[in-house]
Amino acid sequence: MYSEKVLDHYNHPKNVGTFDGADEAAVGTGIVGAPECGDVMKLQLKVEDGKIVDAKFKTFGCGSAIASSSLATEWVKGKTVEEALSITNSDIAEELSLPPVKIHCSVLAEDAIKAAIADYQSRQS
């Protein structure tokens, strides 16, 4: 029922955690979703010289939501902010072989990346 990749991210999620208060200007945080909808993603990016050097997540949600956010943190690392903005939900859904009923998990992950970047950018002014 679950793809190998979803299972792998669920069982061995990458980059679970939170950046502590330090270095606030360099960190962007995005929180998307809602508890009553059954999923909440918190994604954080650490940016140095326009490049995402680290990412962390915490997710309340189904296995596909956990996998989508875990994958998102993997993908954004090493990318510039602009490159990260080009990651789409269909890239994530395709990589994880998500069934149609789980597409919203990948949408949420894309939203989380965008929200985290928007938060980072708002801290630069």
Place this chain on the structure above:
Amino acid sequence: MKPIYLDYSATTPVDPRVLSKMLPYFTQLFGNAASKNHGFGWAAEQAVDEARAQIAALIGAEAKEIVITSGATESDNLALMGVAEMYKEKGNHIITCVTEHKAVLDPAHYLETKGFEVTFLPVDKEGMVDLEQLEAAITEKTILISLMAVNNEIGTIHPLKKIGALAKKHGVLFHTDATQAVGKIPLDVIDMDIDLMSMSAHKMYGPKGVGALYVRRRKPRVRLSPIVHGGGHERGMRSGTLNVTGIVGFGEACRLAGLEMEAEAKQLAQMRDRLHQGLEAKLDYLYLNGHPAERLPGLLNISFAFVEGESLMMGMENIAVSSGSACTSASLEPSYVLRALGVGEDLAHCSIRFSMGRFTTEEEIDRTIEKVVATVTRLREMSPLYDMAKAGIDINTIQWAGH
């Protein structure tokens, strides 16, 4: 690891003793119970008669009052639609409640489109209807009260005897969907003034595809319009060649339940409490769904706050349970039963129903506790909501961007 089955409320395995009773009726005693002119038919009819008596005995009824169906869904449909059609001259009002199974709710909604009025009573936070509210809802037009014996998701037991007395006092028929109750708790259609009762074999160690509707014959004599027309089987209330093997199995399952129910219920209640206490000893933020006392032995429905139900089930590999989470339902809506109790949608997503049965062992319960505790702990470490709770933030005060 050998899989652990804790989903007995969904279905049960056929008891091997039931199966061995059924087997000869597939190949040797295969007659049609409606064949009145030869030995094959007579043998089948005799087996059906015997089974009918066993089914009736378990609920204090008479054999003639048992109408065989394909299962509880058909029984519920027959009760609601059959009463509505037969008594429509008398009135057009039916009373039921919001936490009923879809097999009652959907026919009720269908009847609304046919000119009937249906009152869907609310329930309290433990899943009980309010008897005063029930009585107040009865009008001159009321022909039927349909309230379930045991709720399938949370196990809350309705006060059938009081409901029956109320219905009788007002001259209204009382139907109960007892799918989750038959063979698990004592039921007596005379003592409880029940006029119609839906039953299913596969929830009590019998085969799938067979059930029954108890239809009272005396004081009052309940009449029903059939929904399946044909050869006039089952006193004209349900045509169709009888599923003899299934009926034999259902009868034997009822006989065994009558003998073993009391001891089994005690054992199941102990296992349920062992599971509950075992989880509570190691995990915080657990919420019991359902009534703390008036609850089916063997059923435990718990919300594990901050952990989504489907992801929890995914981590409990090889342990079969059910969840009220939206992600496990086709509709993407969390359980309507839990929402009717006033359980927040956030907690409905976190609910797991554990249902134990005849073949559950203490060792399985202990392994389940271990696995659930490990999985919930791991997922909470990953949950932003758990962080917030520990930091003293009430997640209900946050303005979430829903999607």
